[in-house]
Amino acid sequence: MAAVQISLPLPVLPQGWTEEKDFKPIGQLSSATQRNIEPVGPHFLAHARRKRHKRTFSEDERIQAQENVKKIDDDDAGEISEPEDPLMLQRDAKDWKGQDHYAVLGLSKYRYKATESQIKRAHRKKDLRHHPDKKAAAGSSEDDSFFKCIQKATEVLLDPVKRRQFDSVDEAADVEPPSKKQAQKGGFFKLWNPVFVAEGRFSKIQPVPRLGDDNSTKEEVEDFYNFWYNFDSWRSFEYQDEDVPDDNENRDQKRHVERKNNNARKKKKTEDTARLRALVDECLQGDERIKKFKKQERAGKDKRRLDREAAEKKEKEDKIKAAEEQERLRKEAEEASKVERAEGRKAKEAAKNAVKKNKRVLKGSVKDGNYLLPAGQEAGAKRIDEVLNDVEAVMAKIEPEEMALLASKLNGLKVAEEISTVWSEEVKRLVDAGKFKEVDMKVLGK
């Protein structure tokens, strides 16, 4: 921050104030509050930089300034870092077709990747260094042939059409496919990838699919080989044409040369396509991934077949199981019904026995009750006959369950009155139910 201007004056030094170095420390700052600074704004960024790198204000200012300066240097340094081959400096500009334009400009590590601005800057740089006027000033020969080379190189490289023609035949940018020996050593992707990247520069379709690596999917690999087998190249070979003589000399001669050039171009193009195809073939052969995919496919097919078979087998087993299950259920049902029938018979017998027993109880009861006569009175044969007849009549009418109920009521009773009451109640109930008429009864219920 800029210094603040304060118009009020400082006090005059009191008399007798002396201190070593004119400075007297007295107090200390009071403690501080910890707060969050908002991480926003240019001044904060400067603060963060200082704090992270533990710089002071002045250090930070100096380093920032240096960094800014360095950036400019870096931009320039990129293109001139290449040493110049003394042989190249001797080149004759007339033989421009043979020269490596990129090397002349010091761009041989960029080649087809060099941008236009890089080329321009490289030209400027070389221009300044090799300008004939400078050489003359330095006292050396007035040989400006390399300067012309530079100019030619720039002319070619800054013209998109000419540059493309040159790039087409720029073999220095090619990467040789690995030899058999190298390939055997492994490192398939490392060896082949640069080859395809270099070849990819001729593709009309950009970006070019990459070779990928072991983890590439089947689609990616297929895409890659499809692309390279259908490679659409802009590569052409005009650059290597024989010079066509001026037309005013000999028209036939000229046409002859042109025809020859055209044929040569075509031939070279075909050769190039064949070369590329062979290259891709070779790569495909060495590609472990293809084998891997085939294996996977086969494994997949086998698996499908096995699955199908397993499924069929399972179905069959299921069917058999189901049939067995049915058979078992049927048998169980049969057995159950057999048991049921046997039980039914038993029950019937039991019921019959119960009825017999109950009948005995009933008959017994009247007998116990002295044939419903008051105690001490002897029952005559007629009386006994009548009572037993009545009992028989009742027993004939009532249901076995009712009989059981009646028997339970009568069971254990000994007194004639009580027995009589039970019987009369029963008779009454039966009469009410309409089973028989009261007149049918001779003794009971009276």
Place this chain on the structure above:
Amino acid sequence: MGAQEEGEEVPHEINAIGISFGNSNSSIAYTSSEGKAEVIANEEGDRYIPSILSYIEGEEYHGTQAKSQLVRNSQNTVAYFRDYLGKDFDSIDPTPCHASAHPKKHESTVAFSIQDTESDSQNDVTVSEITTRHIRRLASSASDYLGKKVNAAVISVPTNFTEAQKEAMTKASQAAGVQLLQMISEPTAAVLAYDARSDAEIKDKIIVVADFGGTRSDIGVIASRGGMYSILSTSHDYETAGAQLDQLLIDHFAKEFIKKNKTDPRQKPKSLAKLKLEAEATKKALSLGGNASLSIESLADGVDFASTINRTRYEMLAAKIFGSLTRMIEDTVRKADLDILDVDEVILSGGTSHTPRISQNLQRLFSPKTRILSPSTLPTAIDPSSLAARGAAIQASLISEFDKEDIEQSTHPMVTVTPHLRNAIGVMVVSDDTKKGLFTALVEKETAVPCRRAGIFAAPREGGDVMVKVCEGARDIKVTKKEKAKTNGKAASDDSDLDSDDEEDEEEIREKIWKVGTVLAEAAIKGVKKGGKVEVTVHVGADLGVVVTAREVGAKGGVRGNLDKPRLVENGSA
């Protein structure tokens, strides 16, 4: 592997914008090549894009178009969702969404049940998905405007945004294909927007940022020290904001309508929605002119309605709300242990800040020296609605070149948490009227250390030896009661009670004075020339050690001395 070896990967170009994502409206801004922040208008030409999404038969509408759907298609229109992001259903306030799609519980978050596809089925769309769609629309508007794909942004958020909300915001914007470079708080963004203007000078000042939005009001008190901002206090109010002002107008016009037509338009959702939209427009018009009209066709029962209102009437209706906003600012300043007089600047931000009355009230509250930055008080003020977006855009341009790691490291608490001075540090000078020394602050309190400040002081007219006395100082408020002239006092008291009540309050004059605290050091500069000047630099280190340098301007040498850092035992005792 081989793939990485080849060639240089084309560096992913980062095009960053600033987004202010509000509950009611959003804005997007970018920083032009000249370093100026500019607000981007979307396809419809809106610079304030309502944060609303609406769906009709699978078609998505955004912004103003979606807002107009609040009338006819309110169930499939999602509005006011920003504050729901990253919160669970139990902790949200669903009131603002009353007239649009209602929020509902969805697992641990909030969702809206809307028909957002062509089928008739209702889909539960989570609030983070809605946010993603909203940000995607904003980013695509920005991409269209800039002609470059926008893939990164700085988003401004309220100061009370929780970590969970921030995380949700990061995820939502990531899903929209926008890398969230940083989230900055809204008040700081507003300050940055002003400080980034080319004519702005960086001074030490206390700034109050009052952000009056549509559904909430937020106040932040910020200490700006050498371009670094520390928030001293904040407060948030969800009850007094633009929506309440709209409600006043709605009630006002509804009453008028009832008088004429005997039906209450507020009873019918559609009528209410229409009235609400128009009331908002009327409110905006009242911020610009003294009179505004409102006209709605077929407001209720097919009856058209037209009416006008003037500003005075509106201000009377809204006096309560305006008053509470002013009080809120006062409270927040107090919360920061400051006095109204300490505030150097008030920045009004948010759509509601266009209201002239609010800034007038603030002018009355603060001292005349305080600058109120609002469109009605300062012609050069930046549009309040776009402040946060502009600030975010500036921050985006500053950090877009940084690596993610760099940003993370720089925003780490290790870097951001720093000691702030509790007292001001200054130099004693001689004032004209008193023989006593007068404290002049060089380093204000609440300055983050390390810091460095310099001041150039005049020497006594005749030159000679001068004394530089460095002290700590505390600000004090001196209140002097102005004696009233007693002559008309008696007469006035007879007149009316009301008048005398007013006049009995003795007028207080409050001023800021410095109380000298601990003396830190003394230094002598000998033989200063006639009319010479002395430069004093105070450098406070991160450990609170102080280096004082004093020298005569243009002369060699000078005095330099160190003060040790305070020992921990002595903390607080000084």
